[in-house]
Amino acid sequence: MINVNRHVLDNGLRIVHSEDTSTQMIALNLLYDVGARDEHPEHTGFAHLFEHLMFGGSVNIPDYDTPVQKAGGENNAWTNNDMTNYYITLPCKNAEIGFWLESDRMLSLDFNEKSLEVQKNVVTEEFKQRNLNQPYGDVSHIIRDMAYKTHPYRWPTIGKDINHISNATLNEVKEFFYSYYAPNNAILAVSGNITFQETMRLAEKWFGNIPSREIKARELPEEIPQTEERRLTVLRNVPVDTLYMAFHICKRKDKEYYTFDVISDILCNGRSSRLVQKLVQEKKIFSSIDAYISGSIDNGLFHIAGKPCEGISLEEAEESIWKELERLKKEEIDAQELEKVKNRYESEQIFSNINYLTVATNLAYFELIGKAEDINSEVEKYRSVSPEQIAKAAEKCFVPQNCSILYYKKASSEKE
Numbered sequence: 038m039i040n041v042n043r044h045v046l047d048n049g050l051r052i053v054h055s056e057d058t059s060t061q062m063i064a065l066n067l068l069y070d071v072g073a074r075d076e077h078p079e080h081t082g083f084a085h086l087f088e089h090l091m092f093g094g095s096v097n098i099p100d101y102d103t104p105v106q107k108a109g110g111e112n113n114a115w116t117n118n119d120m121t122n123y124y125i126t127l128p129c130k131n132a133e134i135g136f137w138l139e140s141d142r143m144l145s146l147d148f149n150e151k152s153l154e155v156q157k158n159v160v161t162e163e164f165k166q167r168n169l170n171q172p173y174g175d176v177s178h179i180i181r182d183m184a185y186k187t188h189p190y191r192w193p194t195i196g197k198d199i200n201h202i203s204n205a206t207l208n209e210v211k212e213f214f215y216s217y218y219a220p221n222n223a224i225l226a227v228s229g230n231i232t233f234q235e236t237m238r239l240a241e242k243w244f245g246n247i248p249s250r251e252i253k254a255r256e257l258p259e260e261i262p263q264t265e266e267r268r269l270t271v272l273r274n275v276p277v278d279t280l281y282m283a284f285h286i287c288k289r290k291d292k293e294y295y296t297f298d299v300i301s302d303i304l305c306n307g308r309s310s311r312l313v314q315k316l317v318q319e320k321k322i323f324s325s326i327d328a329y330i331s332g333s334i335d336n337g338l339f340h341i342a343g344k345p346c347e348g349i350s351l352e353e354a355e356e357s358i359w360k361e362l363e364r365l366k367k368e369e370i371d372a373q374e375l376e377k378v379k380n381r382y383e384s385e386q387i388f389s390n391i392n393y394l395t396v397a398t399n400l401a402y403f404e405l406i407g408k409a410e411d412i413n414s415e416v417e418k419y420r421s422v423s424p425e426q427i428a429k430a431a432e433k434c435f436v437p438q439n440c441s442i443l444y445y446k447k448a449s450s451e452k453e
Contacts, residue, residue, distance in 0.1 A: 039390060041400065041409045042233040046240065048249040049221025053400045053409040054236045055228045057393045063229035064126045065135040066397035067143075068405060070224075071217035072119040073196075074189040074257060074335065082196025083213045086160050086205065088116045090214075091123065093152040095142035108134045116194050119334045120405060126394055129230040133239055139225075140243035143218060148211055157202055164199045172275040176445060183267050183441040184283045184338055188260040219250035226401035226409070229393040260285070260336055266437040270444040277324075277344050280354050281443040284339040284434050289332060290406055292418075296430045297330050297339055299422045302378045303370065304328040304341075304361070309377075311361055312343075321346050322357045334406060339434060351444045365431035370424045383416045 042054040073084050091114065092101050105112050110127035125135045168174040177193040185191035196202055225244070227236045263285055287293040305312045305328035316322045326343035345354040389395045390412070400409040433439075 038413055039396060039400075041412075042236075043409065044237055044240075046220065046245055048245065048247055049219075050240070050244050050247075051224045051404060052236065052240050053224065053226045053404050054231075054233050055396055055400060056232060057229050057396070060230055060393050061129055062126055062393060063129045063132045063135070063227065063231045064124060064394040064397040065139060066122065066124040066226040066228075066394075066401045067139050068123075068224045068226070068401040069121045069218055070222050070405060071121055072117055073192065073194045074118045075217065075253070075255065076189065076192075076196075078189070078192075078197070080201055080205070080209060081192050081198065082160065082164075082194075082202045083205070083210070084121055085116045085194050085196065086156060086202055086210070087214065087218070088114045088121060088123075089156040089159055090146060090152070090210070091142050093156055094147040095138075096145040096147055098138060098141050099147065101138060101142070104134055104138060110135070118190055118194055120402075122398070122401070124394065124398060126229075132231050132235070133243075136239040136243040140247060143220065143223065143244070144247050146214060148207060148214075150207055153205070153207055153210060157205060160195075161199055161203050164195050164202070168193075168195055169199070172273070173279065173445065175273075176279075176281060176443070179269065179271065179443055179445075180281055180283050180338075180340075180441060183269060183443065184263070184285065186261055187258045188335060189257060190260070190333060190335065190337075215250060216253045219252060220244060220247050221249040222252045224401045224404045226397040226404070228397040228400065257335065263441075264438055267441040268444075269442075270446060272446050272448045275445065275447050278351055278447055279342065279344050279445045280351050280358075281445060282341040282355070282358065283441045283443075284439050286330060286337050286339045286434060288336050289334045293426075293430055294330075294332075295418045296422050296426045297434070298332075299375070299378055299382075299419060300365065300427055300431065301328045301330050301339065302381065303365075303374065303427070306378070306381065311364075312341075312358070315361060316343070316357050320357065322349050322354055351446070355442065359435075362431065362435040365435065366428055370427055372424075375422075375424060375427075379419055379422070382419050386416050 039055050044052045071084055076083050108127055108131040110125055112125040114123040127135050181191050181193055286297045304310060305326060312326045312328060317326055322345060323343040324346050328341045330339050331337035341358060343354060345351060399412050403409050403411045
């Protein structure tokens, strides 16, 4: 059980805290409720760009990294379609440095053309390396564009078009910052060897005077339900053909989310999981295969991806997957198989929440999607998933009219 303390500053900043005296470190995790889904369709990649800009200097601190390193700390950040997350770890005696650094860049960045140009170059180079020049790098763009027609999940975090970042202006960047990066649109989670009283003192001192801002109302279009199978074949300079399948599933806050997460583990988590055991080890249809859910706050996707063994066509590979999905619908899952999946999840939860940084990250996330205390009931929600719920979810989800199928072929395979 993780003990959670909470407070909201007058400017709207939500603070969640959990003390851990077993470490001499503290972690600050600052989560902003903004992600790629909040971007304009013709100005994508901005949330990810800010992940970089936030390290480029703030109004009073020209260099973020040097004070962190001198204080014996580490920091990093990540962005996805739903949120932007920054974290810093420090020895507990240097905790105030973290509050000072994070509050100053929340107050305002040092907006200038030089810094913007540097970070735009970094991000566009990352786009080229990961998505344009790397084998299978454009899969996310293709799959999202196939599966989503109205919702902004139709582009990945890196952005829809590299030109959206390279053409970004300083005024556009400023507008994005002041629309979302504000205390009343953020959650500060603090964990480690620091009391709640000290956390509140430092939070009031460094964040208390930052004014709240008017946050853009989130008015996202609902995704139109898919009613027919979508297929696409692309030719690329890649070593082997690969099959990608994506099915629409529920939202992160829906009860059914836990059922789909359990299904993904039943299908593909470990050597004894169904797809690995049947299609990789026994039948040797795939050399590798994976199944996972996106975990998106809005309606997400259930992904299956696999590389067929030599001599196996993508059509044969796809057929073998459909057969395994039919088994989920028609054969009640064995109690022992289901219990193994639940036990694995419970052990992963216990071990991950031993780490003070993971606790801070998780507290911020659960506060975003509900309340931080929900971290203590996650295992119970997985434990409650029944064989009947699995069969029902599979029956509804794993049908051709709910599926986008991508045949990603090496360019030479069409000629042979």
